[in-house]
Structure formats: structure tokens, C-alpha cells
Amino acid sequence: MLSNLRFRVGPLGRIKRGAQEFQGTSRRAVNFLPGQNLSPKSRVNLALSNKQPILPQLINIEAQKLSGCIKMESSRYKSRSAALIYKGRVIACVYGSKSRPEQVFGPEAYGLMMSEISSVNSDVDSYILADDLVESAAAMFHGGVFNPAPAEDKLESLSGCMQFIHDLAAPGSIAVVDEEGHPVCFLYLSGGSLLGINSLNSLVKDKDIRSLKQYIQKHQSEILANSMVTASSSIDALSFSLLGQSDPQLRPQSRLGVCSVSELDAVREAANLVGVYSFKPTEAARAVRSDRFISRRDLSAKQTKIGYSVHTNFDISTGA
Numbered sequence: 001m002l003s004n005l006r007f008r009v010g011p012l013g014r015i016k017r018g019a020q021e022f023q024g025t026s027r028r029a030v031n032f033l034p035g036q037n038l039s040p041k042s043r044v045n046l047a048l049s050n051k052q053p054i055l056p057q058l059i060n061i062e063a064q065k066l067s068g069c070i071k072m073e074s075s076r077y078k079s080r081s082a083a084l085i086y087k088g089r090v091i092a093c094v095y096g097s098k099s100r101p102e103q104v105f106g107p108e109a110y111g112l113m114m115s116e117i118s119s120v121n122s123d124v125d126s127y128i129l130a131d132d133l134v135e136s137a138a139a140m141f142h143g144g145v146f147n148p149a150p151a152e153d154k155l156e157s158l159s160g161c162m163q164f165i166h167d168l169a170a171p172g173s174i175a176v177v178d179e180e181g182h183p184v185c186f187l188y189l190s191g192g193s194l195l196g197i198n199s200l201n202s203l204v205k206d207k208d209i210r211s212l213k214q215y216i217q218k219h220q221s222e223i224l225a226n227s228m229v230t231a232s233s234s235i236d237a238l239s240f241s242l243l244g245q246s247d248p249q250l251r252p253q254s255r256l257g258v259c260s261v262s263e264l265d266a267v268r269e270a271a272n273l274v275g276v277y278s279f280k281p282t283e284a285a286r287a288v289r290s291d292r293f294i295s296r297r298d299l300s301a302k303q304t305k306i307g308y309s310v311h312t313n314f315d316i317s318t319g320a
Contacts, residue, residue, distance in 0.1 A: 030082035048126040062088040076121035081113035089239035092141040135171035136188035143228035161225035166192040172227035179220040
């Protein structure tokens with residue numbers, strides 16, 4: 001779907017005067033991922049800070065199998081990037097910069113993102129998302145595109161796309177774009193229900209589908225839909241480790257990972273020290289004998305003696 005969407009020039013995407021405007025994949029594709037407004041209230045937080053070492057934080061996110069989104073904007077590299085996290089693994093990633101004419105996706109995008117994330121000039125934003133919402137958003141990267149007949153009424157097209165995703169019983173997403181091909185909003189669906197709306201237009205509210213229907217009635221628009229039939233095994237095949245090098249198919253791109261394969265093995269081995277080493281219980285303390293402080297050489301000292309005396313008429317004291 002992303003290849004069918006255009007972009008609006010942002011502060012970091014200004015084009016030099018006289019240069020031809022790029023009309024391909026959006027430079028602002030990071031905005032197409034679910035926003036923080038769709039983050040549920042939860043006691044668990046997906047907090048990533050580039051003011052602290054990145055690797056231990058990634059290990060923690062992967063160990064807890066958190067789902068969410070990480071977005072980064074770098075003023076130094078004039079770039080924006082975002083990674084969609086599903087149960088502690090990267091299921092989608094996009095990277096764009098002023099120096100590149102098109103977006104970069106997948107492991108290569110993630111490698112570029114991680115190479116810039118530690119810079120003091122990079123702003124990082126991360127938040128938790130529901131698992132089914134992440135699956136629906138990932139359909140934009142991995143799902144098949146469904147285009148309704150152009151002659152249909154736009155409201156009927158929207159309803160038809162929603163029904164199409166419902167009939168497949170799979171997570172999916174719907175994009176509504178204006179007459180110039182610029183995204184208006186994204187709808188995320190799963191199990192026949194609407195999970196949320198990511199609006200990029202002030203006329204469409206994030207939590208009100210009626211405002212979207214009113215927009216469609218008043219403005220020229222186009223409907224695009226994605227759906228992805230998922231299973232636990234297929235999701236694992238579509239995703240890769242946050243550390244970048246755990247999967248064999250990613251090893252040829254080791255230079256793009258957060259750490260090398262050998263370093264990753266060492267980190268994971270260090271993380272499992274508790275399981276590797278076992279400790280024997282401490283032996284019980286021996287009972288303290290009452291005579292332990294008496295010299296063994298003086299055996300007679302261990303025998304208790306009772307002293308007594310006998311008085312006689314002759315004033316002679318006899319002691320035993």
C-alpha cells in the first residue's frame with residue numbers, strides 16, 4: 001500500500017528550488033504507523049531512551065515480548081524512521097532522509113535507524129500498542145492490496161473493504177487518500193471490529209468514524225485496503241530480532257545490526273547466567289559441644305570434682 005501513497009513536504013523534507021518534486025513513496029511514511037493516541041492505558045511501558053545504553057533496553061523489550069512503536073527523528077542526519085514492534089520483534093520498519101529519494105524498509109531501514117538513534121541530536125518517542133493493532137498496521141507492509149471498483153459509491157467502497165477484511169477473519173488496514181493521493185487517515189481492523197483510526201487530516205477525528213464518512217461524502221477520495229492472514233509461525237517469519245542478528249537469514253546483513261552475531265551470542269549467554277550456574281545449599285552448622293573449649297590433652301579437666309571437708313575434734317581438716 002505504501003507505494004501508492006504520496007507525501008507532503010515537511011520541515012526536513014524541503015526540496016531545493018528548481019528540483020523536481022518527488023512523487024513516489026512518502027517521505028513522511030513514519031506518520032502512517034499508529035500514533036500514540038492509540039496507545040492503551042497499561043501498567044507496562046515501552047520506554048526507549050537514547051540517553052542510556054540502547055542494547056540493554058532492546059534486550060529488555062525483547063525479553064518482555066512487548067508490542068508497540070518506536071519513532072525517531074534526527075536533526076543531524078535529516079532523517080525520520082519508525083519501527084513497529086510485535087511481541088518483542090520488529091515486524092515493520094521504515095526509514096527516510098533528505099539525502100535519499102525514497103524510503104528504505106525492513107532490516108536495512110532498522111539498521112540505519114539504530115546507527116543514528118544514539119546521537120544526541122535524535123529525538124526518540126516510544127509507546128505500547130495492543131498486539132492486534134500492531135498486526136493490523138503491519139498489513140500495510142506485508143498484506144495484499146485490495147482496490148474496490150472505482151465506479152462504486154465511496155461509502156459503499158469503505159463498507160465493502162471493511163466487510164472484505166471481516167470475511168477473511170484476518171487483521172487488516174484501510175487507507176483513505178484524497179484526490180492528490182495524500183493520506184487522509186488509516187483504519188485498523190481485526191476480528192470484524194474497528195480497533196482505531198490514525199487521522200492525518202483535521203477534518204477526521206481519531207475516535208469518530210462518522211467524521212470520516214462526512215469527509216468522504218464532501219471530498220473526492222480513494223479507498224485502499226490491506227489484509228494479512230496470520231498465524232503464529234507466519235508472524236515469526238515476517239519479523240526479526242530487535243538486536244538485528246538472531247535470525248540466520250539476516251546474518252549476511254550483519255553490518256546493519258545493533259551488534260554482531262558473536263557479540264549477540266555473548267550477550268544472550270551473559271543474560272542467562274542464572275540458568276547456567278547452580279549453587280549448592282550451604283551445609284548446616286555443626287552443633288556446638290559444651291566442652292569444645294577444653295583442651296583435649298587435659299582429660300582430667302573434663303571430670304567433675306566435688307570438694308568436701310571433715311572436721312574432727314583435733315581441728316584437722318581432711319579433704320578428698
